[in-house]
Amino acid sequence: MKPSERSFARRLDLTTLQLFAAVCEHGSIGKAADKEFIAASAVSKRLSDLEAAAGTALLYRHARGVSPTPAGESFLHHARSVLLSLDRMQGDLGEYAEGVKGHVRIHANISAIVEFLPEDIGAFAKLHPQIKIDLQEHLSSDVIRAVHDGAADVGICNQQADLQGLQQQTYRQDKLVAVLPRKHALSRRKQIAFVETLDFDHVGLHSTSALYLAQRRAAAEVGKQLQLRIQVTSLDAMCRMIHNGLGVGVMPDRAFELVGSVGDLVAVPLTDAWGTRDLLIVARDFQTLPAPARLLVEHLLSKT
Numbered sequence: 001m002k003p004s005e006r007s008f009a010r011r012l013d014l015t016t017l018q019l020f021a022a023v024c025e026h027g028s029i030g031k032a033a034d035k036e037f038i039a040a041s042a043v044s045k046r047l048s049d050l051e052a053a054a055g056t057a058l059l060y061r062h063a064r065g066v067s068p069t070p071a072g073e074s075f076l077h078h079a080r081s082v083l084l085s086l087d088r089m090q091g092d093l094g095e096y097a098e099g100v101k102g103h104v105r106i107h108a109n110i111s112a113i114v115e116f117l118p119e120d121i122g123a124f125a126k127l128h129p130q131i132k133i134d135l136q137e138h139l140s141s142d143v144i145r146a147v148h149d150g151a152a153d154v155g156i157c158n159q160q161a162d163l164q165g166l167q168q169q170t171y172r173q174d175k176l177v178a179v180l181p182r183k184h185a186l187s188r189r190k191q192i193a194f195v196e197t198l199d200f201d202h203v204g205l206h207s208t209s210a211l212y213l214a215q216r217r218a219a220a221e222v223g224k225q226l227q228l229r230i231q232v233t234s235l236d237a238m239c240r241m242i243h244n245g246l247g248v249g250v251m252p253d254r255a256f257e258l259v260g261s262v263g264d265l266v267a268v269p270l271t272d273a274w275g276t277r278d279l280l281i282v283a284r285d286f287q288t289l290p291a292p293a294r295l296l297v298e299h300l301l302s303k304t
Contacts, residue, residue: 011049011053012050012053014083014086015046016046016047016049016050017079017082017083018036018083019032019036019038019043019046019047020047020050020058020075020076020079021076021079021080021083022035022036023043023047023059023066024059024066024067024068024072024076026065027064027065027066027067028065028066029043029044029047029065029066031065047059054071054075056069056071057069057071057072058071058072058075059072102128102130102131102132102290102291102292102293102295103131103132103134103292104131104132104133104134104153104154104290104292104293104296105134105136105151105152105153105154106133106134106135106136106152106153106154106155106156106296107135107136107137107138107142107143107146107147107151107152107155107156108135108136108137108138108143108155108156108157109137109138109139109140109143109156109157109158109209109210109279110137110205110209110234110235111158111174111211111252111255111277111279112156112157112171112172112279113135113137114235114252114254114255114258114259115172115174115252115254115255115258116171116172116254116279116303117135117156120299120300120303121133121135121296123299124295124296124299124300127299128292128295131292131295131296133296136152139206139208139209139210140157140158140160140209140210141157141160141208141210143155143156143157143282144157144160144162144163144164144166144282145164147166147282147283147284148164148165148166148284150284153283153289153290153293154281154282154283154289154293154296154297155281155282155283156171156279156280156281156282156300157210157279157280157282158210158211158277158278158279158280159277159278159280160210163282166282166283166284167282167283167284167285167286168280168281168282169280169281169286169297169301170278170279170280170281171278171279171280171281171300171301171303172278172279172303173276173277173278173279174252174253174254174255174276174277174279175252175253175269175270175275175276175277176211176250176251176252176253176269176270176272176274176275176276176277177250177251177252177253177256177267177268177269177270178192178194178197178248178249178250178267178268178269178270179238179239179242179248179249179250179251179256179260179265179266179267180242180248180265180266180267180268181242181243181245181248181263181264181265181266182264182265182266184248184266186248186268187266187268189268190268190269191268191269191270191271192268192269192270192271193270193271193272194215194218194219194250194270194272194275195218195219195222195224197248197250198219198222198224198225198226198227200227200247200248201227201228201229201246201247201248202215202226202227202228202229202247202248202249202250203228203229203230203231203232203238203241203242203246203247203248203249204226204228204230204231204232204238204249204250205231205232205233205235205238206231206232206233207231211250211251212231214274215250217274218272218274227247229246229247230246230247235251235255235256235259236259236262238251239256239259239260239262239263239265240262240263242263242265243262243263243264243265244263250270252277253267253269281297281300281301283297
């Protein structure tokens with residue numbers, strides 16, 4: 001960090017960040033001052049000192065009030081991020097004061113959340129009731145990004161070409177099936193190649209999901225188009241759409257066992273090599289994870 005950058009950081013304080021965010025939110029120094037119970041002249045002085053420290057104008061001042069400059073928009077983004085982090089810190093510390101002994105942030109894709117994590121994390125929570133688990137569902141690519149950026153301690157995702165330097169361990173394996181209405185022409189098959197489903201409309205997940213991308217690659221390899229009629233955000237919604245005649249779909253076999261009962265459907269195993277997938281646990285460094293996160297990873301790996 002350059003000396004000038006250190007000087008700027010030292011001259012910032014939380015009150016000024018809160019006031020700047022309030023001024024931008026209300027578009028008025030006076031309104032922000034009323035909300036924060038501080039004199040408008042004091043707010044104006046703090047903002048002027050902030051701009052002097054930044055070395056650039058952060059606000060446009062006009063007859064109707066104020067609005068952020070491009071530099072102000074950037075500063076507002078960072079200010080809100082800092083304030084949000086502090087709120088989270090306060091919440092975490094409050095939980096420790098109430099008896100929580102650890103906090104693990106885990107991001108996982110939809111397959112892991114539907115197929116395995118409810119039972120595995122439920123069992124962990126019974127063994128370690130004082131460790132709080134914050135679980136969020138994301139696409140595999142977003143899971144990797146969150147772990148790489150430190151937004152999550154660990155992630156669970158499908159194998160990706162770019163793990164951004166993260167360490168990985170295999171958590172579970174799933175097998176994909178074609179999901180078909182019971183009266184479909186292919187429903188009595190013992191197994192099926194994915195290419196055979198391409199003559200029919202498909203119900204798929206969102207276009208950046210690992211499953212959709214795998215289907216699109218497989219179709220391209222045989223020179224065909226994936227006829228995607230509708231996209232949904234959950235596997236049970238996929239089953240409901242298929243049951244109502246909107247196409248066929250592909251999902252993990254265990255997921256179908258859990259959610260396929262929403263319609264009169266059958267699952268036919270895919271013969272394609274890509275139809276067998278590894279679910280990975282990823283972390284920046286397993287050895288340096290906080291103790292609660294290491295406990296959770298050890299528990300999950302014991303279930304493989």
